[in-house]
Amino acid sequence: MSNIKSAKKRAIQSEKKRRKNAGQKSMVRSFIKKVNIEILNKNEESAKAAFKAMQSIVDKYSQKGLIHKNVASRYKSRLSKKIKLISKLN
Template sequence: MANTSSAKKATRKIARRAAVNKTRRSRVRTYVRKVEEALAAGDKTAAEAAFQAAQPELMRAASKGVIHKNTASRKVSRLAQRVKTLTA
């Protein structure tokens, strides 16, 4: 257990930040899942719309440090590729 007041404050800050990050990560997963479901259903318009919503959410998470920038770029790239093959 933290003894000093600064350590106690640091613990509170970490807990707050972890909660925010957890929310952001969950939000990203939800958007990505919507794209995956649209792809699985073979719905072209829904997949494109879901991808357009998911892309900024992934990049926002990367800019906030929730996920790595390269991870976000990789996920966007792979989803875009799958949406593109569905439309072809």
């Protein structure tokens, strides 16, 4: 721990931001997992609904800089491809 007051404050602020970011990243991963579960269960309608919810969350946090925009795009692309594959099989 540092001796300078501003450095102490920055350390506290950084820890708060780290915890908040960790929680938000966890939430993004949870939404992605929900879509994957619906895809594995081959529920096309519920997979589309879960994808729509996941897409808005991923876009929101990529805009804020929590995840990179290319990573967000990759998540959406891969999951939409899997959902289209389900609809072709049914």
